[in-house]
Amino acid sequence: MEKKEKKRDNEVHSAKDIVLTKGNFVNFKKGNIELDYELKETLGSGAFAKVVKVNHKKSGQYRALKIIKKQKDQDPARMYLEVEILKKLVHPNIMQIYEFYEDKKHFQIITELCDGGELFDMIVQKGSFNEDEAAWIMKQLLNAVNYIHTNSICHRDIKPENILLDTKKDNIIKIIDWGTARFFDKNKKMNKVSGTPYYIAPEVLFEKYDEKCDIWSCGIIMYILLCGYPPFNGEHDKEILAKIKLGKFSFPDEEWIDVSEGAKDLIRKLLTYKPEERPSAGQCLDHYWIKDNNKRQVNSTLGKKCLNNMRKFHAGRKLQQAALTYIVNYLMTKEEKNEMLEIFQGLDTNGDGVLSREEIFEGYKSSLGEIEAQKECDRIFSEIDIDQNGTLDYNEFVMAATNRQKILNKDKLEATFKIFDKDGNGSISKEEIKSLLCARSDDKKVIEEIIKEVDSNGDGEISLNEFKEMMKKLVG
Numbered sequence: 001m002e003k004k005e006k007k008r009d010n011e012v013h014s015a016k017d018i019v020l021t022k023g024n025f026v027n028f029k030k031g032n033i034e035l036d037y038e039l040k041e042t043l044g045s046g047a048f049a050k051v052v053k054v055n056h057k058k059s060g061q062y063r064a065l066k067i068i069k070k071q072k073d074q075d076p077a078r079m080y081l082e083v084e085i086l087k088k089l090v091h092p093n094i095m096q097i098y099e100f101y102e103d104k105k106h107f108q109i110i111t112e113l114c115d116g117g118e119l120f121d122m123i124v125q126k127g128s129f130n131e132d133e134a135a136w137i138m139k140q141l142l143n144a145v146n147y148i149h150t151n152s153i154c155h156r157d158i159k160p161e162n163i164l165l166d167t168k169k170d171n172i173i174k175i176i177d178w179g180t181a182r183f184f185d186k187n188k189k190m191n192k193v194s195g196t197p198y199y200i201a202p203e204v205l206f207e208k209y210d211e212k213c214d215i216w217s218c219g220i221i222m223y224i225l226l227c228g229y230p231p232f233n234g235e236h237d238k239e240i241l242a243k244i245k246l247g248k249f250s251f252p253d254e255e256w257i258d259v260s261e262g263a264k265d266l267i268r269k270l271l272t273y274k275p276e277e278r279p280s281a282g283q284c285l286d287h288y289w290i291k292d293n294n295k296r297q298v299n300s301t302l303g304k305k306c307l308n309n310m311r312k313f314h315a316g317r318k319l320q321q322a323a324l325t326y327i328v329n330y331l332m333t334k335e336e337k338n339e340m341l342e343i344f345q346g347l348d349t350n351g352d353g354v355l356s357r358e359e360i361f362e363g364y365k366s367s368l369g370e371i372e373a374q375k376e377c378d379r380i381f382s383e384i385d386i387d388q389n390g391t392l393d394y395n396e397f398v399m400a401a402t403n404r405q406k407i408l409n410k411d412k413l414e415a416t417f418k419i420f421d422k423d424g425n426g427s428i429s430k431e432e433i434k435s436l437l438c439a440r441s442d443d444k445k446v447i448e449e450i451i452k453e454v455d456s457n458g459d460g461e462i463s464l465n466e467f468k469e470m471m472k473k474l475v476g
Contacts, residue, residue: 015318015450018437020325021387022395023087025419027099033108036099037065053113059331059415063098064114068107079107082178085153086111090393091353092341093144095164095176098330114174116165119221123160127228128255131263133171134225135293138266139285140173141218143345146281147353148181149211156180156194156204158217160224172338184211197237198230202247203275212275215284219270226263227255231271247273262289285351303343306401307363311376313383313400315474317453319462321386322436323416323471324407328399330419331412337398344397354391357381404475417467427461 029036040053043064054065068079086097086109101108119137123129129137141163148155155162157180166172180194191207193200201216203209223231231249234240249271251264266289272278284290315321328337347355347363357377364373384392384400392400420428420436430447437450454462454470462470 015446015453018318018446019386019388020318020321020437021087022090022096022325022329024322024437025326025329026083026087026097028083029099029101031101031103033065033101033103037063037110039065054110056110058418061330061415062113064111066109066111068109070105070107076107078179082181083109085178085181085183088151089148089153090395091144091147092337092344092394093140093173093175094147095174096329111176112174114164114166114176116167116170118161119163119165119173120160122165123224123228129225131226131260131289132293134222134263135290136171137173137225138218138222139290139294141175141221142281142284142290143348143351143353144173144175145214145218146285146351149214149281150352152183152185153181154184154190154211155214155217156182156190157196157199158214158221159196159199160221161196163221166338167334170338172341186210197240197244198232200241200244201275202244202273205241205245210275212278212280215270215278215281216275218281218284219267222263222270223249223267226259226267229255247271260289262287262292265289282351299342302339303346304367305403306340306343307367309403310380310384310400313380315383317470318437318450319433319454319467320470320474323413323420323467324399324474325386325395326416326419327407327412328395328402331415332398332402332407336402336406340398340401343401344394347397354393355397356391360392408471408475413468413471414464417464420467427463428467429461433462 036058037054037056040055040062043051043053045051048071049066049068052065052067054063055061056063070076083097083100086095090096095114096112097109098112099110101110141158145155145158155175155178157177158175162175162177164174164176166174182190184190189208189210190213191209193204193207195201195204195213195217199217199220201209201213204213220230220232232240232243234243251259256264266284266287269279269287270284315324344355345351347359349359349362350356360380361373361377364376368376380400381390381392384396386396386399387393417428418424420432422432422435423429430444430451433447433450451460451462454466456466456469457463
């Protein structure tokens with residue numbers, strides 16, 4: 001009886017009941033990828049995979065294509081899990097997935113394009129980082145790790161080679177390569193040895209570990225950032241792993257004499273030998289060294305504009321929400337999104353990568369007072385929490401906090417319409433709406449409701465002009 005009632009609760013009775021997530025737009029396709037993308041130069045290659053810069057023909061966006069050769073003994077379920085994990089992750093310091101293709105010989109993942117290079121190469125080039133630079137990278141890294149652990153995901157191979165710099169102009173990082181990641185259960189230990197020598201945690205080598213193995217890897221990275229070499233070194237992997245099993249390290253005076261005690265204290269905590277005594281990523285973000293070295297001047301004028309834009313945000317129509325979600329995920333430039341990163345992080349006081357009601361309330365309380373701030377929070381979450389999970393992720397924040405005139409320009413609207421108009425016949429049909437919103441086959445009335453909201457001439461489809469008119473109403 002209870003199961004039947006639960007099923008009815010999940011039924012879609014109106015357009016408002018449809019939950020939109022980033023996953024709505026992550027397409028899984030079979031066949032020739034070159035029908036959709038123009039392949040450009042190769043960005044990197046290995047034994048079984050290579051990364052190519054590509055141009056998406058419909059939107060004109062440049063993206064990255066990772067081509068992975070299928071192996072005879074490879075379990076395809078592992079690749080599908082990686083895609084499922086990436087579909088769930090929306091964080092400014094995690095590589096975003098766009099599409100997934102498969103043919104007889106390859107798996108192909110389309111992601112955002114980062115052209116700043118690997119953190120590993122930057123370490124080689126610089127030798128070591130000053131404490132302010134290192135703290136900024138560590139804050140971002142721990143923010144991302146805190147976010148994935150909160151979502152019961154463990155990366156299991158965090159290392160500088162798996163961290164990209166978003167652009168050559170800034171030090172905004174993106175964690176990549178989720179092939180070893182998995183969902184974890186707090187009540188069960190993982191046992192498969194996974195990771196890379198230098199960065200692997202000792203408990204992993206003993207085949208009984210939890211998500212704290214990622215914290216250890218963060219500690220190794222922080223150590224390397226500040227001195228240029230790892231704490232556990234050796235001539236070969238066997239020697240390195242033997243030292244990791246012992247877990248003893250030091251701070252030689254030659255490289256560490258000028259490094260603060262705060263930095264050393266955080267490294268000791270990150271590299272705590274017993275995982276049950278090792279702090280969580282959230283606790284590490286509260287460490288005084290992270291806070292003291294990340295006192296960046298937040299643009300207060302931009303912050304006020306962002307909060308004001310959120311107050312004016314209203315996208316009651318489901319197709320408006322879908323279009324905005326697509327534009328923010330796929331069409332906004334890095335510069336447009338990154339300028340609001342520090343505003344988002346300033347509001348995200350617990351560093352879990354999402355904004356709660358309490359955090360939004362605190363953002364408004366000083367200017368609106370408690371009663372009005374509470375009302376505004378209630379309205380914002382009913383309007384902006386598109387995936388209806390009780391928090392605002394980074395893309396939802398950007399969607400509501402950005403100046404709408406900036407993101408709803410002619411080019412972005414036409415590119416979005418082309419994506420929604422899958423067969424390219426110049427209008428969005430009921431079938432295309434159903435496919436886009438992942439609605440079930442028995443949702444005919446709901447789909448008709450969505451169409452009627454926009455279909456001014458009553459022909460049962462949405463033209464480009466009708467689509468533009470719908471979106472223009474968001475600007476006023």
